[in-house]
Amino acid sequence: METPEQQRKAAPEVPDAASGKKSPIGLVKMAVLGALATIGLVWAGQMIQHSFLYEETDNAQIEGDIYPVISRVPGKVLEVTAEDNRLVKKGEQLIALDSLDFVVRRDEARAALKNAEAAAAGARASITAASADEKKLQADLLRSRNLQRQDVISKAELDAVTAGALGAGAGHAEAESRYRAALAQVELRQAELRNAELQLSYTSIKAPANGHISRKNVQPGQFVQPGQHLIALVGSGRLWVVANFKETQMEKMRPGQKVSIRVDAFPGETYEGTVESISAGTGAKFSLLPPDNASGNFVKVAQRVPVKIVFDRKPERPLSTGMNVVVDVRVD
Structure with a gap:
C-alpha cells in the first residue's frame, strides 16, 4: 500500500491559477485563435480593397457568332453531309437539294x-x-x-x-x-x-463561315422552304463575354478597363480581358415584354446593363458559347 507521500508524487501536477502559469494546450489554442484572427483581418482587408478597386458579377456568359444556315430556294433534301458538333470550313457543302x-x-x-x-x-x-x-x-x-x-x-x-x-x-x-x-x-x-x-x-447549301455544327434540323427526304432554319453554325473565329452588371455598379466602368475572367467549367484558371463596349440600354428594355412603369403599381428593381468583354488572348481551353463565367472589372 502506497504511502501518502508516494501518492502525492504519482498524482499529476495541476497548474496553479494564482501562479499565472498556462498549460501548453492553452498556449496552442491561443496561437491558433490569433492566427485565425489575423487571417480573418487580412481577408476582410482584401475584400474591402477589392470592393473599392473592382466590380464583380457572376451574371455573365460566353458568347460567339452563331450563323443560321437557311435554304434560299424550295426543294427536296437529297443529302445532308453536316454532322452534329463537326468542324466545317467556309464554303463546304452541308446540304444538297434536288436540282x-x-x-x-x-x-x-x-x-x-x-x-x-x-x-x-x-x-x-x-x-x-x-x-x-x-x-x-x-x-x-x-x-x-x-x-x-x-x-x-x-x-x-x-x-x-x-x-x-x-x-x-x-x-x-x-x-x-x-x-x-x-x-x-x-x-x-x-x-x-x-x-x-x-x-x-442555291440547291447546294454551304457553310457561311468556319465553325461547328451545333444544331441540325434537317434530314434527307424533307421538303424545305425558302428562309427555313436548317442548321445553327457556331463560328470558331472568336469568343467574347457579355456580363450583366447592376446599374449601381456602372458609375466608374469604362471601355478599355482590364478584366479578370473565371470560367465555371475550368476552376482555378483565370483569363485576362478588356471591356470593349457598354450597352446603351438595359436588358429589360430589349426583352419580349419590356416593363411599363407608367401603368399599375411600380416596384423598383435594379436593372442590369450588358457589358461586352473581349479576351486579350484566344483561350486555349475549348470554351463553348453559353458557359457561365465570373468577371472582375478593375474600375480604379
Missing part, C-alpha cells in the same frame, strides 16, 4: 437567250440593209434635183424620189429602233439566265 427543276429552268433560259441573240443579229442586218437603201435613195434624190433644175425630169418625178428617200430614212430609223429593242431582250434573257444559274447554285 433537276432548276437545271431545266437554266436550260430554258439559255435557249431563250440564244433566240434573243439571233433576233438581235437579224435586227442588225436590217439596219445594214436599210442604211444601204437610204444612201442609194439620197443619192438618187441629189441627182433628181439636178435634173429637175435642168428641166430633164418633172416636178412630180422629183417629188416621188423625195418621198422614197424620206421613206428610206424612216425605215432606217425603224430598223435601229428594232435593234435596240432586240438588244434589250438580249439583256433581259441574260439576266434571266444569271438568275436561273443563281437559283441552281
Whole structure:
C-alpha cells in the first residue's frame, strides 16, 4: 500500500491559477485563435480593397457568332453531309437539294437567250440593209434635183424620189429602233439566265463561315422552304463575354478597363480581358415584354446593363458559347 507521500508524487501536477502559469494546450489554442484572427483581418482587408478597386458579377456568359444556315430556294433534301458538333470550313457543302427543276429552268433560259441573240443579229442586218437603201435613195434624190433644175425630169418625178428617200430614212430609223429593242431582250434573257444559274447554285447549301455544327434540323427526304432554319453554325473565329452588371455598379466602368475572367467549367484558371463596349440600354428594355412603369403599381428593381468583354488572348481551353463565367472589372 502506497504511502501518502508516494501518492502525492504519482498524482499529476495541476497548474496553479494564482501562479499565472498556462498549460501548453492553452498556449496552442491561443496561437491558433490569433492566427485565425489575423487571417480573418487580412481577408476582410482584401475584400474591402477589392470592393473599392473592382466590380464583380457572376451574371455573365460566353458568347460567339452563331450563323443560321437557311435554304434560299424550295426543294427536296437529297443529302445532308453536316454532322452534329463537326468542324466545317467556309464554303463546304452541308446540304444538297434536288436540282433537276432548276437545271431545266437554266436550260430554258439559255435557249431563250440564244433566240434573243439571233433576233438581235437579224435586227442588225436590217439596219445594214436599210442604211444601204437610204444612201442609194439620197443619192438618187441629189441627182433628181439636178435634173429637175435642168428641166430633164418633172416636178412630180422629183417629188416621188423625195418621198422614197424620206421613206428610206424612216425605215432606217425603224430598223435601229428594232435593234435596240432586240438588244434589250438580249439583256433581259441574260439576266434571266444569271438568275436561273443563281437559283441552281442555291440547291447546294454551304457553310457561311468556319465553325461547328451545333444544331441540325434537317434530314434527307424533307421538303424545305425558302428562309427555313436548317442548321445553327457556331463560328470558331472568336469568343467574347457579355456580363450583366447592376446599374449601381456602372458609375466608374469604362471601355478599355482590364478584366479578370473565371470560367465555371475550368476552376482555378483565370483569363485576362478588356471591356470593349457598354450597352446603351438595359436588358429589360430589349426583352419580349419590356416593363411599363407608367401603368399599375411600380416596384423598383435594379436593372442590369450588358457589358461586352473581349479576351486579350484566344483561350486555349475549348470554351463553348453559353458557359457561365465570373468577371472582375478593375474600375480604379
